[in-house]
Amino acid sequence: MIKKIYIYIGLIIISVNIVNGSLFSLFSYIRQRDNINRISPEKFNICESLQNKLEDYTYNFNPNISVSILDESGDFIVDINGEIPRIPASNQKILSSAFSLDTLGPYYTLNTSLKEINDGILYIEASGDPDFDKSHLEDLIDDLNSTNHNLTLKLPIIIKSSNTKNWWPASWSYADRKEEYGAPITKYSIASNSSINALDNPINNFIYELENTLRKNNLSKKYFVNAVNEDYPIDYISTIKVINSAPLYILLSLVNSESHNFTSEVIFRHSLNDWSHDFPNLKYSNWIKEQNFSSDNFVFADASGLSRQNRVTTYGLSQFLRRMQLNRFSDYYFSSFSILGVRGSLANVNAPVNLKGRILAKSGRLNNVRSVSGIVLGENKIFSIIVNNMDDSTKHIMKILSIVDNTDNCN
Numbered sequence: 014m015i016k017k018i019y020i021y022i023g024l025i026i027i028s029v030n031i032v033n034g035s036l037f038s039l040f041s042y043i044r045q046r047d048n049i050n051r052i053s054p055e056k057f058n059i060c061e062s063l064q065n066k067l068e069d070y071t072y073n074f075n076p077n078i079s080v081s082i083l084d085e086s087g088d089f090i091v092d093i094n095g096e097i098p099r100i101p102a103s104n105q106k107i108l109s110s111a112f113s114l115d116t117l118g119p120y121y122t123l124n125t126s127l128k129e130i131n132d133g134i135l136y137i138e139a140s141g142d143p144d145f146d147k148s149h150l151e152d153l154i155d156d157l158n159s160t161n162h163n164l165t166l167k168l169p170i171i172i173k174s175s176n177t178k179n180w181w182p183a184s185w186s187y188a189d190r191k192e193e194y195g196a197p198i199t200k201y202s203i204a205s206n207s208s209i210n211a212l213d214n215p216i217n218n219f220i221y222e223l224e225n226t227l228r229k230n231n232l233s234k235k236y237f238v239n240a241v242n243e244d245y246p247i248d249y250i251s252t253i254k255v256i257n258s259a260p261l262y263i264l265l266s267l268v269n270s271e272s273h274n275f276t277s278e279v280i281f282r283h284s285l286n287d288w289s290h291d292f293p294n295l296k297y298s299n300w301i302k303e304q305n306f307s308s309d310n311f312v313f314a315d316a317s318g319l320s321r322q323n324r325v326t327t328y329g330l331s332q333f334l335r336r337m338q339l340n341r342f343s344d345y346y347f348s349s350f351s352i353l354g355v356r357g358s359l360a361n362v363n364a365p366v367n368l369k370g371r372i373l374a375k376s377g378r379l380n381n382v383r384s385v386s387g388i389v390l391g392e393n394k395i396f397s398i399i400v401n402n403m404d405d406s407t408k409h410i411m412k413i414l415s416i417v418d419n420t421d422n423c424n
Contacts, residue, residue, distance in 0.1 A: 077400055077402050079094040080413060084394060091396075096310075096328045100324065100382050100401055103378065103384070104385075105315065105316065105323050111340070113261070114261065119261055119342055121260065122257040122258045123280075124258070125137070125138070125256045126254065127255075128251065135253070136170070136247055137170060137172050140200055141198070141283075143267060143275055145256065146203055150223060154227065167234065172241075173247075175243045181195070193207045194274050196275050197212070200288070202215055207275075216240065265280075269357075270349060277317040306329075310329025310332075311329060325399070331396065334388070351373075358376045359376050365415045373388045374386060381404075382400070383407050385397075386398065398414075
């Protein structure tokens, strides 16, 4: 999976500006806080010609759609049902990925390590790396054949089990939990728990793959796998090997461009340092408030948007995106979004030629739910469009963006 993402690195780096490492300094953080605290409340300066065109176009399905658009100065130039709460689908990732980036920083990694406890007893500490697969298991145990421990007894390789109630957010449907996009969220995972066996029981699947790897490497006579309770205390004496994930700014492309639910949920849990899936979360809610932003426009049920209990407003999302333009990691954040007709979940959308390559956005999709929120490049217009309970909604969203692009006069 990450191999695919590295193809995008060239595109990502183009929009990321790093100057002598100062981007991440304390000064830039203080400046961010000052900028956000000084930001003027968004005003309504409605562009009547554009507002009228969009009201005419959406007239027959007005109850099902919300549209909010801000100009480059931060004024609302379009508002159609902007304060009606809607199911956002994966536009929920706009919020959760921003929180993760701001909390962890762009170079944070998810590490899987092999550690020695004592007398040759080993422990694998995992962190939910979405790219960790069978080949990484091979790398992890590669040096064990060279160990010289007394082999009169087989030695355990310890992993930690986890409570099944914490494998999914409580509001995820049972039907979704049987699909790859609804894979269980666990620290011990192989290929993002996407296999049939992992969907059923990710811990047993990890054990199965580890035991297979031991057999293939002639280590099954030296070691066996022992799963202990997740609260079992472990003190290790040394670290034998560490396998690092791609840095967070690369993982964010999985989250926002590819809309990968597992990665979204995992990095969100790292941000909270909590894998319990409990919502609402106080740390997350406080962070929203720290952005000088009211959380009244949002109802949080998960990080990825798979839950139908999430609610956002386009009014709130468009304002949030404007706040993120002031964030010290804004370049990393926005470069993780899809580009219409170019990459990610918007690459193959049927869209007008004049829009391709010019819409930087996060898309969302559930049954009868479509959402697209982002920036019109070149014009620096921020937009959020969400449609609930309507067919052919992607076509309507593209038409709305085309109308926005073709309307210059606001008199």
